[in-house]
Amino acid sequence: MTEDMVDLVVTSAPHVRKKIKTSQIMRDVLIALVPATVGGLYFFGTGHTLGVIIVAVLSTILAEYLGNLIFRKKSTLWDFSSGVTGLLLALVLPPGSPYWMVVIGAFSAIFIGKIIFGGIGSNPFNPALVGRAVLMVSWPTFMTMWLKPFYWKIGSQSLDAITSATPLNIVKLQSYSALIQQFGSKIALYKVLFIGNVGGCIGETSALLLLIGGIYLLVKKVIDWRIPFTYIISVFVFSFIFGRDPLFSILAGGLFLGAFFMATDYSSSPVMPKGKIIFGIFVGFLTVIIRQFSPYPEGVMFSILLGNAFVPYFDKLRPHVYGVFAKRGGKA
Amino acid sequence: MKLFTYSPGGTEIEEEKWTKDKPFVKLPPPSIAVIPLSQHTGAPNVPAVKIGDHVKIGMVIGSTSAPVSAPVHASVSGDVIAIEDRLCPAGNKIQSIIIKNDFKEEEAEFEHVDSIENFTPEELIKKIRDAGIVGLGGAAFPTSIKLSPPKNKVIETVIGNGAECEAYLTTDYRVMIEFPDEIINGILIELKILNAKRGIIAVEDNKTDAADLLAKKIAERNLEDKIEVVLLKTKYPQGGEKQLIKAVLGREVPSGGLPLDVGTVVQNVGTLKAISEAIFYGKPLIERGITISGTAIKNPGNYIVRIGTQVSEIIDKVGGLNKKLRKLVFGGPMTGVAQSSLEVPVLKGTSGILFFGEESLEMAPEEESPCIRCASCVDSCPIGLLPVFLDHAYRRNDMKLAESLYAVDCIECGACSFVCPAKRHLTENIKKAKQSILKQRKIEAAKQAAFEKLKQKRLQEAKEKEAKK
Numbered sequence: 001m002t003e004d005m006v007d008l009v010v011t012s013a014p015h016v017r018k019k020i021k022t023s024q025i026m027r028d029v030l031i032a033l034v035p036a037t038v039g040g041l042y043f044f045g046t047g048h049t050l051g052v053i054i055v056a057v058l059s060t061i062l063a064e065y066l067g068n069l070i071f072r073k074k075s076t077l078w079d080f081s082s083g084v085t086g087l088l089l090a091l092v093l094p095p096g097s098p099y100w101m102v103v104i105g106a107f108s109a110i111f112i113g114k115i116i117f118g119g120i121g122s123n124p125f126n127p128a129l130v131g132r133a134v135l136m137v138s139w140p141t142f143m144t145m146w147l148k149p150f151y152w153k154i155g156s157q158s159l160d161a162i163t164s165a166t167p168l169n170i171v172k173l174q175s176y177s178a179l180i181q182q183f184g185s186k187i188a189l190y191k192v193l194f195i196g197n198v199g200g201c202i203g204e205t206s207a208l209l210l211l212i213g214g215i216y217l218l219v220k221k222v223i224d225w226r227i228p229f230t231y232i233i234s235v236f237v238f239s240f241i242f243g244r245d246p247l248f249s250i251l252a253g254g255l256f257l258g259a260f261f262m263a264t265d266y267s268s269s270p271v272m273p274k275g276k277i278i279f280g281i282f283v284g285f286l287t288v289i290i291r292q293f294s295p296y297p298e299g300v301m302f303s304i305l306l307g308n309a310f311v312p313y314f315d316k317l318r319p320h321v322y323g324v325f326a327k328r329g330g331k332a
Numbered sequence: 333m334k335l336f337t338y339s340p341g342g343t344e345i346e347e348e349k350w351t352k353d354k355p356f357v358k359l360p361p362p363s364i365a366v367i368p369l370s371q372h373t374g375a376p377n378v379p380a381v382k383i384g385d386h387v388k389i390g391m392v393i394g395s396t397s398a399p400v401s402a403p404v405h406a407s408v409s410g411d412v413i414a415i416e417d418r419l420c421p422a423g424n425k426i427q428s429i430i431i432k433n434d435f436k437e438e439e440a441e442f443e444h445v446d447s448i449e450n451f452t453p454e455e456l457i458k459k460i461r462d463a464g465i466v467g468l469g470g471a472a473f474p475t476s477i478k479l480s481p482p483k484n485k486v487i488e489t490v491i492g493n494g495a496e497c498e499a500y501l502t503t504d505y506r507v508m509i510e511f512p513d514e515i516i517n518g519i520l521i522e523l524k525i526l527n528a529k530r531g532i533i534a535v536e537d538n539k540t541d542a543a544d545l546l547a548k549k550i551a552e553r554n555l556e557d558k559i560e561v562v563l564l565k566t567k568y569p570q571g572g573e574k575q576l577i578k579a580v581l582g583r584e585v586p587s588g589g590l591p592l593d594v595g596t597v598v599q600n601v602g603t604l605k606a607i608s609e610a611i612f613y614g615k616p617l618i619e620r621g622i623t624i625s626g627t628a629i630k631n632p633g634n635y636i637v638r639i640g641t642q643v644s645e646i647i648d649k650v651g652g653l654n655k656k657l658r659k660l661v662f663g664g665p666m667t668g669v670a671q672s673s674l675e676v677p678v679l680k681g682t683s684g685i686l687f688f689g690e691e692s693l694e695m696a697p698e699e700e701s702p703c704i705r706c707a708s709c710v711d712s713c714p715i716g717l718l719p720v721f722l723d724h725a726y727r728r729n730d731m732k733l734a735e736s737l738y739a740v741d742c743i744e745c746g747a748c749s750f751v752c753p754a755k756r757h758l759t760e761n762i763k764k765a766k767q768s769i770l771k772q773r774k775i776e777a778a779k780q781a782a783f784e785k786l787k788q789k790r791l792q793e794a795k796e797k798e799a800k801k
Contacts, residue, residue, distance in 0.1 A: 012763075025704070
């Protein structure tokens with residue numbers, strides 16, 4: 001045996017790692033968002049809507065690049081997390097958002113939502129929702145201008161003709177019965193909400209397509225079932241308690257997008273199994289409270305952001321440690 | 333058949349058990365045997381031979397009267413050429429007896445026994461101690477001590493550990509396939525020593541043939557009322573002592589306690605075989621089964637290797653390397669120790685030696701990326717610890733926080749590092765935190781003891797003064 005056959009490196013155990021990388025997880029999230037994105041383009045056209053998506057994604061990537069430069073961090077472009085933020089932001093914007101506003105939203109998401117806290121993994125709030133919140137409070141008119149699906153087929157250019165209120169808007173401004181009247185029957189309303197042929201943000205309208213993406217993430221074990229499941233169930237139950245139609249409440253608005261893709265954001269959600277369950281219930285409760293009592297028709301965004309703020313507390317619910325038995329009055 | 337397992341935690345690992353179907357092959361004895369005097373957890377031995385002494389196979393060459401210890405024996409016949417400190421697999425230097433093999437294979441006399449009926453538990457324990465038996469699963473705890481629980485502890489169950497949850501390693505599997513009767517004998521001996529009623533042999537369900545064979549042998553010998561075979565779910569670290577006890581008995585060993593606190597003793601199947609051979613043939617622990625595997629070795633397989641054989645000799649004897657060796661690991665890939673030299677000897681606790689080429693650097697990348705808080709590590713921890721927060725605590729050098737997060741309860745199984753998508757060195761950092769805390773505790777205890785001593789002295793002086801008045 002010759003000397004040059006041996007050149008030993010010494011590292012600490014384990015000497016084998018699972019073949020999974022941060023970039024793969026982010027890629028899986030992007031794949032899971034494909035159905036909802038394609039759905040959005042189908043309902044709201046490949047013109048301006050596609051532009052919003054492209055501008056959002058490119059702006060977040062640019063913002064991440066600049067952030068890395070300014071804060072002299074190692075490049076995090078290739079973990080694709082900024083792309084995920086960009087796409088998520090686009091999907092929660094109205095289809096008719098002006099490009100300049102999208103750019104501001106994207107920079108807010110990355111800078112205020114992520115970079116200043118230390119970048120990927122350190123953001124206490126969901127970056128995409130931070131971006132949306134900034135736009136929501138700054139340009140409420142643009143953020144509540146809802147294009148009708150297939151608006152280009154209407155044949156009119158007037159804003160009144162091609163826009164409409166979202167179902168939750170109608171419930172807030174008029175009443176639930178008025179909404180049912182508009183759609184004919186409850187079943188017809190559920191069907192429209194499930195398929196997504198209704199006004200709303202680019203990617204939030206179709207519960208079906210979001211569910212497909214969510215199931216993909218669950219199967220791929222990218223997300224844990226606890227947050228989306230408890231969030232949706234919680235909205236269902238609290239809606240029922242407050243006298244709202246529970247099924248309508250979980251299908252309408254951005255709940256599925258929020259439950260599967262926003263509330264499950266690793267950095268801004270609890271890591272403990274028990275914490276995840278309580279987080280889901282808490283956020284669901286807040287969503288219903290906002291929908292019921294605030295001037296906002298939809299509460300998914302603010303409820304998740306509020307829930308994010310409580311994550312350090314939910315993370316105190318640590319699991320049982322093997323062989324450590326809680327003493328009365330002692331630390332468990 | 334019911335599958336036993338523990339929860340929560342654990343992970344699935346790629347098994348890569350290439351050597352599963354390779355029967356044990358006896359490796360020729362080495363030309364030089366390097367036998368460290370401390371190959372176990374406990375007090376080191378002192379040399380029982382001098383340079384120039386002639387030794388026979390099986391002769392005691394190092395022993396001590398300290399209770400927690402196990403003597404070491406010559407694994408070859410020949411002359412003692414040196415007694416010096418040598419690099420050992422754990423990375424430290426240990427005083428070792430170096431024997432030059434004369435290849436005459438002279439054996440010391442071993443006492444054969446046909447039945448254990450006429451022996452008292454104390455006599456059996458003495459035989460086990462004299463044979464130098466330690467746990468062969470890796471921890472190398474002296475078996476005689478494990479089998480001598482305090483009088484107030486009642487042991488109900490003896491568990492034979494045939495889980496072998498590490499990747500690559502197949503020694504336990506081969507022992508179960510090739511020496512089922514010895515394993516059963518080992519259980520019977522332990523039941524007698526401990527006055528326990530029930531023996532359980534636990535095997536992961538990726539080795540059902542071994543479980544079936546053991547069950548068949550137990551049935552043939554009409555021992556079904558004493559020993560049963562249970563199947564475990566294949567999951568890492570199912571073979572960890574604590575996890576195994578939880579899986580099989582549904583009990584948790586208290587933090588800082590031992591299995592005997594929950595009325596059980598866990599013994600690796602290889603150890604059971606060694607116990608059986610020690611009692612019936614008087615054979616000391618001079619050789620053991622080892623899996624030699626990895627991508628860089630030409631002939632992976634299971635080999636019976638003399639204790640003290642150095643890796644450099646093993647490589648030559650099994651047919652050499654097939655590519656540049658970049659990583660040499662003693663033990664399994666999850667918990668094993670990477671070596672810096674080929675001149676390290678096989679010890680009693682060595683269950684496998686893995687040889688890897690350049691690709692090993694890809695298998696466990698050194699470079700970390702930021703933690704994304706995905707919680708994989710929390711879900712994978714079989715103890716219920718929070719590796720992500722322990723890692724943060726270590727990086728901030730906040731040992732108080734690490735202690736409050738139960739760093740010392742970590743079993744260092746490596747599951748958290750394994751599953752981490754950001755390739756953070758979680759296990760390594762928790763291990764370091766744990767060591768630091770334990771060291772601090774030792775210092776505190778010493779301080780306390782010194783203080784108490786001083787206090788006693790002052791009190792005594794005061795009393796004497798009082799008496800003088």
